[in-house]
Amino acid sequence: MTTRVLIVEDEPEFMRRFSNAVLNDPTLSLVAAVSTGQAGLAMLDLQAPDVLLVDLGLPDIEGVKVIAHAAQHHPSCDVLVVTMFADDEHVVASIEAGACGYLLKDASAERITASIHELRAGGAPISPGIARRVLERFRTKASAGFALGPTPQPEPEPSPLTPRETELLRMVAKGFTFETIGHLLDISPHTVVAHVKKIYRKLAVHSRSEAVYEANQLGLL
Amino acid sequence: MSWRSTAALAQRCLSLGLAALVLSLASVQTWASVIEFEHMQRLDSDAVLPPDPANTDGWIDTALPHAAPAAPEGQRPRVTWYRGNFDGPADAGSASTWAVYLPFFHEGGQVWVNGRFAGNVPEGTPELRVRWERPHLITLPPGLLQPRGNLLAVRTAAAPMHGVQHFPRVAVGPLVELLPRADRRTFWVRTMPQVTVVVCLLVAGFVLFIYWRRRSEVLYGLFGLAAALWGVRTLTFVIERMPVDSWQMWRITYLAATGGFIVVLALFALRFAGIRWPVIEKGLIAYWLAGPIWLGLAGEGYEGLINPLWSAGLIPIGLAILGLSVWSMLRQRTLAAAVMPVTLVIAVLAGVHDYLVAWNTGLLARWAPHWASQRIFLLHYGADLMLLGMGGLLTVRFIEALSSLQTANRKLADLNETLEQRVAERERHLAANFERMADMQRDRAATQERQLIMREIHDGLGSRLFTSLLRVERGDMNDRQIADTLRDCIADMRLALEALAPDDDFQAALGNFLFRWQTQMQEARIQPAWTIDVPDSALNLSRQAALQLLRIMQEALTNVLKHARAKNVRIELRQRGGMLELEVVDDGMGADLSNDKTGRGIGNMHARAKQLGGELDVRSGVGGTRVLLRLPMSNAATAVGRAGA
Numbered sequence: 001m002t003t004r005v006l007i008v009e010d011e012p013e014f015m016r017r018f019s020n021a022v023l024n025d026p027t028l029s030l031v032a033a034v035s036t037g038q039a040g041l042a043m044l045d046l047q048a049p050d051v052l053l054v055d056l057g058l059p060d061i062e063g064v065k066v067i068a069h070a071a072q073h074h075p076s077c078d079v080l081v082v083t084m085f086a087d088d089e090h091v092v093a094s095i096e097a098g099a100c101g102y103l104l105k106d107a108s109a110e111r112i113t114a115s116i117h118e119l120r121a122g123g124a125p126i127s128p129g130i131a132r133r134v135l136e137r138f139r140t141k142a143s144a145g146f147a148l149g150p151t152p153q154p155e156p157e158p159s160p161l162t163p164r165e166t167e168l169l170r171m172v173a174k175g176f177t178f179e180t181i182g183h184l185l186d187i188s189p190h191t192v193v194a195h196v197k198k199i200y201r202k203l204a205v206h207s208r209s210e211a212v213y214e215a216n217q218l219g220l221l
Numbered sequence: 222m223s224w225r226s227t228a229a230l231a232q233r234c235l236s237l238g239l240a241a242l243v244l245s246l247a248s249v250q251t252w253a254s255v256i257e258f259e260h261m262q263r264l265d266s267d268a269v270l271p272p273d274p275a276n277t278d279g280w281i282d283t284a285l286p287h288a289a290p291a292a293p294e295g296q297r298p299r300v301t302w303y304r305g306n307f308d309g310p311a312d313a314g315s316a317s318t319w320a321v322y323l324p325f326f327h328e329g330g331q332v333w334v335n336g337r338f339a340g341n342v343p344e345g346t347p348e349l350r351v352r353w354e355r356p357h358l359i360t361l362p363p364g365l366l367q368p369r370g371n372l373l374a375v376r377t378a379a380a381p382m383h384g385v386q387h388f389p390r391v392a393v394g395p396l397v398e399l400l401p402r403a404d405r406r407t408f409w410v411r412t413m414p415q416v417t418v419v420v421c422l423l424v425a426g427f428v429l430f431i432y433w434r435r436r437s438e439v440l441y442g443l444f445g446l447a448a449a450l451w452g453v454r455t456l457t458f459v460i461e462r463m464p465v466d467s468w469q470m471w472r473i474t475y476l477a478a479t480g481g482f483i484v485v486l487a488l489f490a491l492r493f494a495g496i497r498w499p500v501i502e503k504g505l506i507a508y509w510l511a512g513p514i515w516l517g518l519a520g521e522g523y524e525g526l527i528n529p530l531w532s533a534g535l536i537p538i539g540l541a542i543l544g545l546s547v548w549s550m551l552r553q554r555t556l557a558a559a560v561m562p563v564t565l566v567i568a569v570l571a572g573v574h575d576y577l578v579a580w581n582t583g584l585l586a587r588w589a590p591h592w593a594s595q596r597i598f599l600l601h602y603g604a605d606l607m608l609l610g611m612g613g614l615l616t617v618r619f620i621e622a623l624s625s626l627q628t629a630n631r632k633l634a635d636l637n638e639t640l641e642q643r644v645a646e647r648e649r650h651l652a653a654n655f656e657r658m659a660d661m662q663r664d665r666a667a668t669q670e671r672q673l674i675m676r677e678i679h680d681g682l683g684s685r686l687f688t689s690l691l692r693v694e695r696g697d698m699n700d701r702q703i704a705d706t707l708r709d710c711i712a713d714m715r716l717a718l719e720a721l722a723p724d725d726d727f728q729a730a731l732g733n734f735l736f737r738w739q740t741q742m743q744e745a746r747i748q749p750a751w752t753i754d755v756p757d758s759a760l761n762l763s764r765q766a767a768l769q770l771l772r773i774m775q776e777a778l779t780n781v782l783k784h785a786r787a788k789n790v791r792i793e794l795r796q797r798g799g800m801l802e803l804e805v806v807d808d809g810m811g812a813d814l815s816n817d818k819t820g821r822g823i824g825n826m827h828a829r830a831k832q833l834g835g836e837l838d839v840r841s842g843v844g845g846t847r848v849l850l851r852l853p854m855s856n857a858a859t860a861v862g863r864a865g866a
Contacts, residue, residue, distance in 0.1 A: 085718050106711055108744075128732025129719070175732030175753070177739050 002026075003120055006049035007033040008040035008066055009082060010059050014105055018053055018082075021109040028116060037061035041069055048074055051116055053103065055082045056090055064097045071098020071204060078119045092133040095200045096207035101125045123193025124200055131172035134203055138166075160202050168195050255394030256307040258373075260284055263388075267300035271333045271374035280304070286594045289386040291525060298379040300330075301386065305373050307393050309366035319366055321359040321373065322392040322399040324406055325596055327352050328378040332359045335371055344378035350465050354414075354458050356406040358399060383525040390594045409597070414458035417605055421452030424612065440618070443489040444611050447482055451604050454478035458601070469521045476528065477513035482604065483535045483542075484509040489611065490542045490561060494549035508534065529580050536576065539569045557617055564603070564610035571603030670721065673765055677717050682710055709779070716775055720768035727767040728760045731794075734771055738778055742790065745782050747807075752793040759796050759854060769829045770803065770850070773837070776826050777805040777848040785809025785846060796854070801835075803850040811841040826850075 005022045007030065009015040015033050022030045031047045034040050037058040044052065044066070052070050056063035063081065070077045081094035081102045091102045101124040103115050115125060126134075138159045159166070164185065171181045178189040185192070262280040266272060283303070292298040310317060321332050321339060329344040329351055340359035345351045373393060380386035392399060429445035432438055457475050484505045491498065512531035516524060546561040575598045577585040586593035689706045692698045698706070715737070719730040735751055742749040762770065774792070781790050787809030795802050823839055826848070830837035835852025 085715050106708070127736050129722075129729055132729055132732075173729070173732055175735035175751075177736075 002029040003051055003116065004029050004031045004049045005051045005053060005116065006031045006043055006047060008054040010035045010055060018112060021112040025113045028113065037066050040066045044070055044074060049077060051119065052077055052079045053082055054079065056094065064093060067094055067097040067099050080115060080119060091130050092137065095203055098204045100197055100200050118193060122197055123190060124197035126172055126196045128173050128175050131169045134199060135169045135173060137203060160206055161199065165195055165199050168192065255392055255398055257390050257392045258285055258305045259390060261303040261305040264302045265299045266302050271336060272302060274372050285388060285390040286596060287388045291383045291385055298382065300379050301377050303375045303388060307371050307373060308369050309371050311368055318396040319361045319394065320396040320399050321361065322403060323357040324389045326357050327387060328380055329353060330375060330377040333374040334361055334365055337365060348465055350463050350468050351461060353461050355411045356403045358403045360396060383522060387596060410458060414455045414601065417455045417601060418452050418459055421448045425449035425452060440489065440492055441615060443485050443492065444615055447485040447489060448608055450478045450482040450485060451608060454482060455601050472524060473513045473517050476516055480509045480512050480535055483538050487538050487542045490545045493561065494545055532576065536573065539572055543569050557614060560610040560614055564607040568603030568607045571599035575600040670764060674721060681713055685710055716771050717768065720771055721764055727762040730767055730771060747787055748789045750791045754795040759801065766833055769833050773826050773829050773850055774803060776822050780812060780822060781807045781809065784812055787845060799854050800851045801854050805848045806845060808845045811843055812846050
């Protein structure tokens with residue numbers, strides 16, 4: 001069974017590059033390659049792909065919206081966000097919206113397909129900068145629970161990360177390689193990236209529950 | 222009402238009161254029916270019964286009041302009889318009761334009317350000495366008097382040794398008419414002194430307590446002392462019976478109290494006027510002590526000599542006090558300063574008056590015979606007034622001190638408030654300044670970073686793109702070379718983005734750098750070994766330093782990747798003393814340093830190292846290449862725009 005991939009990328013050169021990489025891998029099949037967010041949303045609902053490759057800077061709507069749509073309506077779909085410089089803020093925003101990993105625009109074809117396979121296998125890429133930001137997100141959210149508003153708050157939510165996950169993030173943030181981290185934590189590199197994916201999921205859920213909470217506060221729900 | 226007007230009012234009341242006293246004492250109300258003897262016959266005789274009325278031998282007509290001089294030396298003072306005729310009530314049978322009124326009767330004695338005993342005033346005995354200050358009213362039994370030719374005979378006890386025997390103007394009349402006279406005199410000569418004693422001693426206790434607690438308030442001490450002395454002195458009008466054994470001691474006490482009062486008053490006036498003359502003060506105290514000591518040493522018999530002499534010496538002291546306080550008043554020109562002299566004038570006049578009454582009645586009698594006959598001593602009223610004045614002054618001072626304390630407190634509070642306001646203002650000012658400085662610093666840092674980025678784009682990326690463009694146009698580059706160059710450009714940009722990311726510090730940039738190069742090396746089949754042996758604090762590099770350091774690292778690694786054909790590369794960042802060291806060692810074939818491209822790369826590294834104030838050492842040989850960068854930590858950290866700051 002092949003992995004069905006949807007590509008949403010407005011720059012033709014990159015669309016071609018990603019498309020070729022997918023097409024050249026027999027275990028992957030290209031569902032569609034579209035250049036607008038709206039088309040992306042339509043294809044998502046129509047095709048329910050296994051993997052979504054999406055650029056953030058789309059001409060019509062923000063890539064994050066496409067990601068959020070995928071995460072909400074197609075939870076089994078793994079989302080890879082395409083980024084030029086892995087500039088962490090955008091990537092973390094994407095992860096919060098539901099992305100499970102990122103792909104650099106200048107990545108080689110092998111890197112592209114390898115990333116897709118890793119993702120399907122349960123792993124996710126992470127850079128030190130992203131690890132730092134993820135750590136910060138969880139920290140500030142947990143502590144923000146204390147400071148928030150006059151309304152009686154439920155117990156300030158403890159960080160949803162396990163101590164091991166936190167430790168792992170810290171190591172990543174310090175620039176340790178997955179091999180080193182696996183060695184230090186006595187786990188395989190594969191398990192390391194699996195942890196990362198779990199962490200991403202938690203961040204997305206976390207941010208969504210935050211959003212729900214905020215919406216509740218605003219009387220939207 | 223201000224204290225000044227209060228003081229003035231009090232003073233006015235006092236003056237009026239004193240005037241009323243003098244008037245009431247001096248007023249001679251004549252009733253038709255009251256007979257006042259201005260003359261009587263006198264006979265020195267210690268007969269127990271009144272001498273025979275028919276016998277006129279030895280009787281001398283005497284004007285009253287009479288002061289019989291002290292008995293000559295060697296003779297005992299004698300008992301004296303006085304007698305006089307008077308007409309009784311027109312209607313002898315009327316129910317009105319008559320009485321004999323003796324305004325004073327110091328030694329006591331007996332009163333006989335028409336040969337019958339009418340009453341007596343206890344006389345002194347060898348054990349008990351009496352001196353009656355109170356007036357006496359002897360009620361006559363009904364039916365004793367005749368309409369005409371009644372004979373009043375009064376036996377006066379002997380005066381004390383060396384004492385003058387005074388005999389008053391006796392009055393006879395209806396009891397109802399004499400009673401108010403007696404009551405009035407009783408009040409002034411008896412009740413008032415009692416009240417004075419009690420009040421003086423109470424006030425003295427109170428004021429001396431204040432002085433005891435606050436020794437610096439000498440005026441309070443003097444005032445308390447004066448009040449106490451005056452209280453003791455006034456006892457002489459209260460104690461009418463005294464055991465003979467205590468007499469001498471009492472007289473000394475009395476003398477000491479009287480003189481002491483004057484002297485203490487003088488000291489008070491000096492201090493009050495702000496004058497400190499220690500010699501004069503000592504002299505005054507010495508004079509004060511001299512009288513009582515002299516009397517104590519000389520013995521009882523000399524009182525008649527010592528008392529007038531020594532007491533006379535007090536008069537100039539009193540006058541000096543008066544002069545001093547008048548001078549002080551003129552100088553200060555305040556109502557408060559006038560209280561002392563006014564009361565003093567009154568007191569001194571009273572003192573002089575009393576002296577005359579006591580020792581030289583004749584002089585006074587020449588001007589005011591009736592008044593002199595009353596033998597009223599005024600000094601203690603004057604002194605009471607003076608004590609009141611002094612007390613008033615001290616009270617005013619006390620209130621002023623309280624007020625000024627309150628004012629001072631209020632001022633202090635105001636001052637505190639002002640001070641706090643100023644401090645707050647200054648704090649605000651400082652905070653504003655600080656804010657401004659921080660703003661300026663931020664601006665400066667932002668400017669520097671902007672310059673850094675501009676230079677980065679201009680000198681780095683820009684020049685490389687331009688060069689590449691020229692070479693591509695010339696057809697000098699094949700596709701692979703172009704791709705390489707573009708990859709280099711992207712890598713440069715990535716590095717710049719990481720190093721200059723506003724939220725990240727060098728550590729984050731380094732982490733990302735390692736992460737990226739780990740992948741890149743592994744894809745090129747080179748095994749990297751990273752050693753970061755630097756405390757976190759040492760990684761607190763400025764952005765510029767961070768960027769340059771990472772550039773050097775990137776250049777070194779790029780060389781390894783492209784030219785070295787190495788299998789392993791060891792990258793070590795470490796601290797050696799005050800130096801930060803970066804070492805990149807590969808096991809490749811060594812670089813040709815003379816090669817144009819390689820040479821340019823190494824030249825760039827040298828230039829960057831120099832910018833950081835460090836030095837670069839590149840050695841290349843058959844066994845590989847080693848790049849060593851050494852730069853002082855302080856240089857790396859001090860540049861403005863420190864990452865993460």
